[in-house]
Amino acid sequence: xxxxxxxxxxxxxxxxxxxxxxxxxxxxxxxxxxxxxxxxxxxxxxxxxxxxxxxxxxxxxxxxxxxxxxxxxxxxxxxxxxxxxxxxxxxxxxxxxxxxxxxxxxxxxxxxxxxxxxxxxxxxxxxxxxxxxxxxxxxxxxxxxxxxxxxxxxx
Amino acid sequence: xxxxxxxxxxxxxxxxxxxxxxxxxxxxxxxxxxxxxxxxxxxxxxxxxxxxxxxxxxxxxxxxxxxxxxxxxxxxxxxxxxxxxxxxxxxxxxxxxxxxxxxxxxxxxxxxxxxxxxxxxxxxxxxxxxxxxxxxxxxxxxxxxxxxxxxxxxx
DNA sequence: GGTATTATTGCGACACATTTGCAATAAGGA
DNA sequence: TCCTTATTGCAAATGTGTCGCAATAATACC
Ligand SMILES: [Mn+2]
Ligand SMILES: [Mn+2]
Ligand SMILES: [Zn+2]
Ligand SMILES: [Zn+2]
Numbered sequence: 001x002x003x004x005x006x007x008x009x010x011x012x013x014x015x016x017x018x019x020x021x022x023x024x025x026x027x028x029x030x031x032x033x034x035x036x037x038x039x040x041x042x043x044x045x046x047x048x049x050x051x052x053x054x055x056x057x058x059x060x061x062x063x064x065x066x067x068x069x070x071x072x073x074x075x076x077x078x079x080x081x082x083x084x085x086x087x088x089x090x091x092x093x094x095x096x097x098x099x100x101x102x103x104x105x106x107x108x109x110x111x112x113x114x115x116x117x118x119x120x121x122x123x124x125x126x127x128x129x130x131x132x133x134x135x136x137x138x139x140x141x142x143x144x145x146x147x148x149x150x151x152x153x154x155x
Numbered sequence: 156x157x158x159x160x161x162x163x164x165x166x167x168x169x170x171x172x173x174x175x176x177x178x179x180x181x182x183x184x185x186x187x188x189x190x191x192x193x194x195x196x197x198x199x200x201x202x203x204x205x206x207x208x209x210x211x212x213x214x215x216x217x218x219x220x221x222x223x224x225x226x227x228x229x230x231x232x233x234x235x236x237x238x239x240x241x242x243x244x245x246x247x248x249x250x251x252x253x254x255x256x257x258x259x260x261x262x263x264x265x266x267x268x269x270x271x272x273x274x275x276x277x278x279x280x281x282x283x284x285x286x287x288x289x290x291x292x293x294x295x296x297x298x299x300x301x302x303x304x305x306x307x308x309x310x
Numbered sequence: 311g312g313t314a315t316t317a318t319t320g321c322g323a324c325a326c327a328t329t330t331g332c333a334a335t336a337a338g339g340a
Numbered sequence: 341t342c343c344t345t346a347t348t349g350c351a352a353a354t355g356t357g358t359c360g361c362a363a364t365a366a367t368a369c370c
Contacts, residue, residue, distance in 0.1 A: 021337045021346055057349045062328060078238045080287060099283060108281060114269040126263060127297040128254060132235060135290050142282040176317055176366050212320045217357065
């Protein structure tokens with residue numbers, strides 16, 4: 001009778017199906033990703049998680065994220081700003097890409113068919129098998145561009 | 156009488172034009188990038204450079220690469236394999252993108268107009284100003300795919 | 311060419327995200 | 341409930357890139 005799949009059970013079955021165990025830590029991290037909407041790094045997830053479990057260790061966050069990624073519930077990405085930090089988000093949305101504003105830090109998500117098209121061409125022309133694609137843009141959003149223009153004018 | 160521009164003088168003038176000095180270290184790093192063809196990380200450049208100057212420090216490599224990037228002679232990229240390592244290459248080729256094989260490690264360069272098209276759409280639709288784009292693909296090349304298929308067959 | 315100015319270097323220490331070894335803990339199947 | 345072993349917490353380790361600073365050396369100027 002339930003209209004939508006219950007992600008909690010989905011988590012459980014995916015874990016068990018891969019010989020893993022369902023732990024409070026994993027449920028917690030998964031729920032944080034589900035609730036918080038968007039784009040968190042490991043440390044931020046850790047901060048949020050510690051509000052529920054003071055004891056939870058950052059290493060566990062990393063290991064949990066790796067598991068959630070492996071069973072396909074979570075996507076790990078790199079954003080433009082600094083490519084040295086891993087960003088995580090729930091793997092539920094349709095294929096999309098990201099732009100990061102260097103001024104205000106906001107991330108804009110967008111869809112486009114062009115990237116998939118590039119992949120298709122790679123497969124055709126080189127016979128490659130793609131397993132992962134990283135695409136990200138950075139620059140300045142409208143507001144931040146305006147702000148910069150204004151400050152230039154003041155000078 | 157010389158048919159092609161001499162990059163050495165180009166380096167010198169670009170450095171001086173930006174109030175910088177031409178040092179043996181900078182020439183060395185630039186020449187390594189020119190000679191070695193392709194896609195080196197800082198440590199690799201350092202190893203190659205130390206064959207000419209035992210004393211050269213890794214920090215100098217990083218600082219030099221930052222300078223060469225700033226004056227537009229070198230591009231810094233991130234490749235798929237591990238996205239935390241900065242990769243450098245001469246900024247002479249036409250706009251191109253990269254695929255990394257997870258099997259043999261080879262990097263395949265390719266051109267496509269689709270990425271620029273995505274940028275154009277972003278500018279139009281959101282009024283964004285782009286300053287940087289990171290695009291990279293990973294997967295398996297034909298040879299490595301075949302090899303994997305064979306090993307599967309053996310099992 | 312000699313000299314003064316100051317950009318650049320070498321070096322060690324630092325920063326920071328992520329990983330790893332290991333003993334203690336706790337899922338979950340029997 | 342008990343047993344096996346996956347998982348955790350903790351501390352230490354990695355790995356890449358950065359920084360401060362005193363010593364060095366490239367350049368502008370004479
Ligand atoms: Mn997203
Ligand atoms: Mn290239
Ligand atoms: Zn902005
Ligand atoms: Zn290959």
